[in-house]
Amino acid sequence: MLLETKNLTKRFGGLIAVNNVNFSIERGKINAIIGPNGAGKSTFFNLISGFHKPTAGQIIFKGEDITHLPANKRAKLGIARTFQTTHLFEQSTVLDNVIIGHRLRTSSTLFDAIFRTKRLKREEAQCKEKAMEVLEFVGLTDAAHKIVANISQEEKKRAAFALALATDPEVILLDEPAAGVNPDETEGLEELIVKMAEYGITVCLIEHKMQMIMKIAHKIMVLNYGEKIAEGTPEEIKNNEIVIQAYLGGSAIA
Ligand SMILES: Nc1ncnc2c1ncn2[C@@H]1O[C@H](COP(=O)(O)OP(=O)(O)OP(=O)(O)O)[C@@H](O)[C@H]1O
Numbered sequence: 001m002l003l004e005t006k007n008l009t010k011r012f013g014g015l016i017a018v019n020n021v022n023f024s025i026e027r028g029k030i031n032a033i034i035g036p037n038g039a040g041k042s043t044f045f046n047l048i049s050g051f052h053k054p055t056a057g058q059i060i061f062k063g064e065d066i067t068h069l070p071a072n073k074r075a076k077l078g079i080a081r082t083f084q085t086t087h088l089f090e091q092s093t094v095l096d097n098v099i100i101g102h103r104l105r106t107s108s109t110l111f112d113a114i115f116r117t118k119r120l121k122r123e124e125a126q127c128k129e130k131a132m133e134v135l136e137f138v139g140l141t142d143a144a145h146k147i148v149a150n151i152s153q154e155e156k157k158r159a160a161f162a163l164a165l166a167t168d169p170e171v172i173l174l175d176e177p178a179a180g181v182n183p184d185e186t187e188g189l190e191e192l193i194v195k196m197a198e199y200g201i202t203v204c205l206i207e208h209k210m211q212m213i214m215k216i217a218h219k220i221m222v223l224n225y226g227e228k229i230a231e232g233t234p235e236e237i238k239n240n241e242i243v244i245q246a247y248l249g250g251s252a253i254a
Helices: 041-049 071-077 094-103 110-115 118-137 153-165 183-198 210-216 234-238 241-248
Strands: 003-012 015-025 030-034 056-061 079-081 171-175 202-206 219-224 227-232
Touching: 003 041, 015 041, 015 219, 015 227, 030 041, 030 183, 030 210, 041 071, 041 079, 041 171, 041 202, 071 079, 079 153, 094 118, 094 153, 118 153, 153 171, 153 183, 183 202, 183 210, 210 234, 219 234, 219 241, 227 234, 227 241
Parallel strands: 030 202, 030 219, 079 171, 171 202
Antiparallel strands: 003 015, 003 056, 219 227
């Protein structure tokens, strides 16, 4: 296992958004989190990536307790998350957006920037190289110099993946990667997620598109009202009575 949560809990006032969740993200696998609206999926992601502080419980990454580490330190350890495509800089090129992602891994200081030191120039070249490498990985080489405002929604999704990949993550957290794209485009994104896992990047995703999850996930956790109600393979989840009742109100999972 790569990352583990132990009794992870988050309260917002009187509401328990995540309640005592024990979950492990398996290395090199596609781990999925599903559940009805308001089940606590995004909050769970925010706890793992460090955007929320847990009320109780622990988060262990590669054996190290990271429960109290800030988000930027977790990112440096190799935990990356994608944001909604609305977080991209619309008036910048795809390439420039990705370069910003890679800057996280570089060490140039203000001194380097002011005096245009060799280190700065070297790191700028490295950033560009890395950005082009991840753009090729996600299939956006041809869009590298396009302004984000002018590319399709699916390309924006790929750009958001590239941004996270530019930080060289060990685990990538994808929040509804296929929301708002058509079925053909969803298939393309599916292939990309599978490719990431094959490449050795651990994937953890939240997604409402059930067909996609059932096709590509190795392991699924189901949240309902903040609690884990089931965990297992797609086959196990599909046939789990509690899931069928809670998640779909009785109809079968397609
Ligand atoms: N910052 C916050 N302050 C107060 N309540 C919050 C906050 N963030 C989430 N909540 C509440 O916590 C619960 C879980 O929300 P969360 O967004 O994690 O669910 P979700 O499973 O991701 O839902 P969706 O599928 O609709 O995105 C909801 O009742 C939500 O209203």
